[in-house]
Amino acid sequence: MSKLITIDLCGDVMLGRGIDQVLPYPSNPQLQEAYATSARDYVALAARVNGPIPAPVELSYPWGFALKEWRHAPPSARLINLETSITRSDTYVPKGINYRMSPENAACLVSAGIDCCALANNHVLDWGISGLLETLHVLRRLGVKTAGAGRNAMEASAPAIIDVAGRGRVLVFSFAHGTSGTPRSWAATAERPGVNLLPDLSEGTAARIAEHIVSSSQEGDIVIASIHWGPNWGYEIPNERRSFAHALIELAGATIVHGHSSHHPLAIEIHRNRLILYGCGDFLNDYEGISGFEEYRGDLTLMYRASIDPDEETLAGLRLVPLQIRNFRLHRASDQDTKWLRDVLARESDRFRTRITCDSDNTLMVFHDAP
Template identity: 50%
Template sequence: MGETVRLVLGGDVMTGRGIDQILAEPGAPVLTERYVTDARDYVRLAERVSGPIPRPVGPEYPWGDTLEVMDEVPSAVRLMNLETSVTQSEDRERGKAVLYRMSPANLPVLEVAGVHVWGLANNHVLDHGRQGLLDTFGALGAAGLTTAGAGRDAEVAWAPAVVPVPGGQGRVVVLCVAHPSSGVPPQWKAGRTRAGVALVDDLSRDSAELICGRLLAASSPGDVRVVSIHWGTNWGYDVPADQRAFARRLVESGVHVVAGHSSHHARPIEVGGGGLVLHGCGDLVNDYEGIRGYEQFRGELRVLYLVTLDAATGDLGALQLVPFRTRRLRLERANAADSRWLADTLDAASRDLGTRVELARDGRLGVPVA
């Protein structure tokens, strides 16, 4: 392989609720959930599990050891899914059990991560209404942060983000979309004159062609093309046949990386035809540490995906997974036992897709690429 393009991919970043409350400028803690009515209770739940959490913390605190790992590849383009509205709006989406928002004053928690594209096509970005969405655009835009997957109208929501490779040659073109299987309400779909998200109604061939057409129209020869898609259920390793077929169509049509998210843990990996499909990147930053249930999936384990692609062809050259564990609402490197568990679990889950996941000596996970 000659010249390469590097990507750093993370899953869902949920900086509302408890995360917002430990930062320097927390918003109102009032929640309308069935069992929790104060966001600070999520901090207390985490403290019961792991011990006292300092308050206030600096913007780098929730990211913990991930910042050092990301800085190892300064030329990489970073892509994550921001599953939180950035607003003080008191509007609330009726019928939704859980709503996320963070104070705009805590925006440094996003800036410090150096993410090049924040995906907004998900099932929480409009939790606090269209005013909350407009506030999110305004806050992120004022900070110079690039977004994709939501907009003031459909044309903007469906516009790919184009990122020059830092300090190198080439570009990465990113299109962010959501599918109703992740819980996105149909009324959140962006329209000709309506703000909303880039929502695909189904996983048909026509939807794949729509995505690829938008992506290719924004691309030039030699660009790396990425589709970030919010889809699927929260728990489990089974990948529905329609999702597998849809991802395969995208790769066959010229997409180099399909980065899925919505599940609360890492899901199977599929490598083939020169392309990479991450069916579920899992959560990265959130306040779930003290929440009980579904312990068998080890939701406290988080992953950063380090992807190396051939700059000329976009073909996958290498994939490395770096495991982390959340402790006191901060991400720290996973220990040897946790890394082994994650490697064994993802290897078993990915075998039917023709992919193996191996544990490396440094505690990172590797995926052999033919």
């Protein structure tokens, strides 16, 4: 067997609003929200719950324990869903919540060694087309690859290509679906910038996407389909979502379906030795102190480390690192919180014959029990 390719997959990363304010080069804090008029209000909320944040912090500050993990065992590639526009634009889209971070603060992505940002989501166009174009420009300048948004439909649907020295390529295709709150008007067209928006989750759409993925890839590629879908809260996985994920594996040869949008982790399925993460949960946000939905423990999150056999293009192992968001920073989750995450994931994944166990180092290991 060839040396395994390890891919660290993370859910939604929201570096705007409160987090942007504590970094060295904050944007204009003014907000157009019903409950807050300044991004600094979210900094005050977090401080009220977990103590003050000594701003300005270093660019690497939000990643916290994740950096320690990455330094200890660097993966072959790191993928996040970036739910923040990188722009100084003040031309916001009236939609209730608008995330942005300053172009200068975007260097925090480099400090974490992020290889690729999936951009097909419901916040990348929060500051209009000018905000999207600036986001693409900044990420390109920083050397961070992108997928799922572009100057036209062809660019938005093109994969990000990550070369893994001596072992092959990882291709990332990024999609958004309307169930995540992504407006239909944000879809990229031949003439208009936007996101790679799925019209539906039908068999026909799956077949069309599969044809595009197959024509864009070559033998030996590790294919990741990163999809922003579903609501923020709740554990339900509709049959059409599951059928669509299966089709991407069976028709397009996807090795990983990287789902996100839910603010908390969802069930895990291993189908034909390929990985389906229905919802990774938020990886970084500024929600501390916001009440509601406490039963889902949105402060707890996971880093998903998938080990891939490049010869078979299949999953060889999956390790989860439990983390907690506190003071706008990732901390190692406590033993008690790790057990809580294990129990919830085990409960939700049991229907797919997926077993979750706790390893000796208090990480979670994922196994598939064959029927």
